[in-house]
Amino acid sequence: MSTNTKAEGLLDIRELEKLANQFFKSSGGDQPVNAGGNPAQLNDYQPSIEQLDSIPGANGLPLNLYGSAPQSSPVSGVGASSSGITQGNVIDLKDPQTSFDDPALNTARPSATENVTGFSLSGKELSSDNFKQLPYQQEQSFEKDLQVALNQIITYPHVPQIPFKPDGQAPEPSYYFLKKVPAVFSAERPKGASGIITAPFDVNIIRRDFPILGETVNRKPLVWLDNAATTQKPRQVIDRISYFYEHENSNIHRAAHELAARATDAYEGARKKVxxxxxxxxxxxxxxxxxxxxxINLVAKSWGEQNLQPGDEIIVSHLEHHANIVPWQQLAGKKNLKIKVIPVDDDGQIIIDEYIKLLGPKTKLVAFTQVSNALGTVTPAAQIVKLGHLAGAKVLVDGAQSVSHMPVDVQALDADWFVFSGHKVFAPTGIGVLYGKEDLLNETQPWQGGGNMIVDVTFEQTKYHNAPGRFEAGTGNIADAVGLGAAIDYVTRIGMPAISQYEHYLLVYATELLKEVKGLQLIGTAPDKASVLSFVLDGYKTEEVGAELNKQGIAVRSGHHCAQPILRRFGLESTVRPSLAFYNTCAEVDLLVDTLHRLKK
Structure with a gap:
C-alpha cells in the first residue's frame, strides 16, 4: 500500500514509523525504521542488544569463527514457510522434505557459502511465556501507543537486554513493547491478519551476549566445544552477579534491614524461577x-541413610557419571546394600528389557542419567521412572546434561528427585538444584545441621523447618543462586524448544562431517542424542588430538569424562569429546573437522 494509505485497524504508517523511531532511539539504537509504506518491512530491522557497546571489543567482536559481521537475519516472507536450504540458509527442521540426504545440503557446507545465522522454527515451540523479561526498564511515554500499533502488525522481534533492579521491587513486566505474542509458529493465522512475520534463531546475535567468545587462544578465535564440562556465561548473568554485590549483598532471612530484604527477595526469586x-x-x-x-550425596546421606536396610538393592545404569555411582557405593558398603547395573547396547542405549529383569521386591532406589555426559545418549527417562515406581522403588534422575539442551517437566517425568548443576546451564559454578517431591522431602531427615534450617533449638532437642529450609543449613551461595535465576531468564527468553532444535541441527551436521574423517570412530551412536560427540582417532592418543585442536583455538575435553565404566564398556579408557551449545556454529564445526582431516594427512 502507499505511504498515504491507512489500512483498516492500523495506525497511519507514518505515525507508526515516528513512534518506532522514538522507541529505538531511546533504546540506544541508531538504525531508523523505514516502513516504506509496508508494515511487513519492519522485519528487516534487528533491534540492538542493550549494553552491547559496553562489551570489550563489541564492535569488532568476531560473530562467527571467521570474524565476519553478521548477515541480516533471514526472515520468512508473509505467510511463507521454508523447506530445505533457502536464501540465508533458513532450514525448517520440521519439514519432512529437509534432511541430510537433500542435495542442497550436500552441495556445500553452510559456512562455506554464508553464515548460518537463522533457522526457521515451526510447531508450537514458543509462547508469550518465553518473553517475560526481568522488569527493570522504565516504560517510555510513547511506548504504550507503539505497543498498540505493533500488536496490530503482529511481529515477533528479538529481545533487547536490560539493566537490573532489585527483584523484590520489580513491578509487573511492562518494559517490552510486545506483551502478547501471537501463535506465530502455527499454520493458522489470527483472525483478520493479512500475514505473520517470524524472526529466526540468530546465533550471531546470541554470541554477542557471551564476552568470552571474543577471546583468543594461540592467536586464534576461541572455539568453545567443551560445553558438557561447563558452559560459558552471558553478559546478563555476569552483570546480575555484579549488581547483587554492588546493591543487594547481605545474608538472607534473618534481618530487618533493607539489604537483607533485597538479598532475600533476589534469592527466593531465583528459587521461584527454578x-x-x-x-x-x-x-x-x-x-x-x-x-x-x-x-546426589544429599539424597544418599539423608533419605538413603534413613530408609535403606541391609539387603536392599539400588539400580543404576551403565551410562552414569561417577557422581551417580560413588555415593551409592559408599552407602552400599556402609549398609550392606547391593548395586545392580542396567546394561547398554553397542549404540550406547539402555536396554529396557534387561532393566525390567533387574527390578524386584528388594529394589528400593533407581538412579540414572537423563543424558549421558560421555556419549550424549538421551535415555527413555519417563519409562524408566514409571517402571521403577511400579516396582515400589524411589527414582532419582540426574539432569546435569539435560537441562541446557531440552525442556524438563518434573511433574510429567514424575521422578522423586531431579538434580542439576547451574554451571551446565550458563550459570555460575558452585550452585545447583535438588528437586524433590515435597512430602518426601519433609519426611527425610536433614543431612547437615546449623543455622537457618531450624524452628527451635534447646540443649535437649531441635525442631527442623520443612523443605527447603531443612536442607539449607548455614549461609548458602546467595549471589550465584541469583546468577542461576538470571541464566534461567536468559534461556527461557530464547526458548528451550528453539535451543533444542538448533542444537539438534548442529549435532546432525557435525556427525555427518565427522564420519568423513578417515580413521575416526564415533563412540555413542544412539539415534536419540544430545549435543555430545565422543570419538577416537586411529594413530593418536586422545590427549594428542586435544592438544592439536587447542593450537587452532578449539577447546574440547579429552579423557574419561568421570564416566570410566561406560567407556570401558566400549574397550576404551578415554575419548575426545567435543560438545555443543546454542552459541556454536557450523563454521566452528568446519574448523574442528578440517583440523582432524589435516591430522590424518
Whole structure:
C-alpha cells in the first residue's frame, strides 16, 4: 500500500514509523525504521542488544569463527514457510522434505557459502511465556501507543537486554513493547491478519551476549566445544552477579534491614524461577546446593541413610557419571546394600528389557542419567521412572546434561528427585538444584545441621523447618543462586524448544562431517542424542588430538569424562569429546573437522 494509505485497524504508517523511531532511539539504537509504506518491512530491522557497546571489543567482536559481521537475519516472507536450504540458509527442521540426504545440503557446507545465522522454527515451540523479561526498564511515554500499533502488525522481534533492579521491587513486566505474542509458529493465522512475520534463531546475535567468545587462544578465535564440562556465561548473568554485590549483598532471612530484604527477595526469586523452569509444583520442592554431585550425596546421606536396610538393592545404569555411582557405593558398603547395573547396547542405549529383569521386591532406589555426559545418549527417562515406581522403588534422575539442551517437566517425568548443576546451564559454578517431591522431602531427615534450617533449638532437642529450609543449613551461595535465576531468564527468553532444535541441527551436521574423517570412530551412536560427540582417532592418543585442536583455538575435553565404566564398556579408557551449545556454529564445526582431516594427512 502507499505511504498515504491507512489500512483498516492500523495506525497511519507514518505515525507508526515516528513512534518506532522514538522507541529505538531511546533504546540506544541508531538504525531508523523505514516502513516504506509496508508494515511487513519492519522485519528487516534487528533491534540492538542493550549494553552491547559496553562489551570489550563489541564492535569488532568476531560473530562467527571467521570474524565476519553478521548477515541480516533471514526472515520468512508473509505467510511463507521454508523447506530445505533457502536464501540465508533458513532450514525448517520440521519439514519432512529437509534432511541430510537433500542435495542442497550436500552441495556445500553452510559456512562455506554464508553464515548460518537463522533457522526457521515451526510447531508450537514458543509462547508469550518465553518473553517475560526481568522488569527493570522504565516504560517510555510513547511506548504504550507503539505497543498498540505493533500488536496490530503482529511481529515477533528479538529481545533487547536490560539493566537490573532489585527483584523484590520489580513491578509487573511492562518494559517490552510486545506483551502478547501471537501463535506465530502455527499454520493458522489470527483472525483478520493479512500475514505473520517470524524472526529466526540468530546465533550471531546470541554470541554477542557471551564476552568470552571474543577471546583468543594461540592467536586464534576461541572455539568453545567443551560445553558438557561447563558452559560459558552471558553478559546478563555476569552483570546480575555484579549488581547483587554492588546493591543487594547481605545474608538472607534473618534481618530487618533493607539489604537483607533485597538479598532475600533476589534469592527466593531465583528459587521461584527454578520452580517454573522445571515445572515443579511448589518452591518448597527446590533446594539450592553446590551442584548435581552435592544433590546426589544429599539424597544418599539423608533419605538413603534413613530408609535403606541391609539387603536392599539400588539400580543404576551403565551410562552414569561417577557422581551417580560413588555415593551409592559408599552407602552400599556402609549398609550392606547391593548395586545392580542396567546394561547398554553397542549404540550406547539402555536396554529396557534387561532393566525390567533387574527390578524386584528388594529394589528400593533407581538412579540414572537423563543424558549421558560421555556419549550424549538421551535415555527413555519417563519409562524408566514409571517402571521403577511400579516396582515400589524411589527414582532419582540426574539432569546435569539435560537441562541446557531440552525442556524438563518434573511433574510429567514424575521422578522423586531431579538434580542439576547451574554451571551446565550458563550459570555460575558452585550452585545447583535438588528437586524433590515435597512430602518426601519433609519426611527425610536433614543431612547437615546449623543455622537457618531450624524452628527451635534447646540443649535437649531441635525442631527442623520443612523443605527447603531443612536442607539449607548455614549461609548458602546467595549471589550465584541469583546468577542461576538470571541464566534461567536468559534461556527461557530464547526458548528451550528453539535451543533444542538448533542444537539438534548442529549435532546432525557435525556427525555427518565427522564420519568423513578417515580413521575416526564415533563412540555413542544412539539415534536419540544430545549435543555430545565422543570419538577416537586411529594413530593418536586422545590427549594428542586435544592438544592439536587447542593450537587452532578449539577447546574440547579429552579423557574419561568421570564416566570410566561406560567407556570401558566400549574397550576404551578415554575419548575426545567435543560438545555443543546454542552459541556454536557450523563454521566452528568446519574448523574442528578440517583440523582432524589435516591430522590424518
Amino acid at each position: 520452580q517454573q523452569f522445571l515445572n515443579a509444583s511448589s518452591t518448597n520442592e527446590i533446594i539450592f546446593v553446590r551442584g548435581a554431585t552435592e544433590a
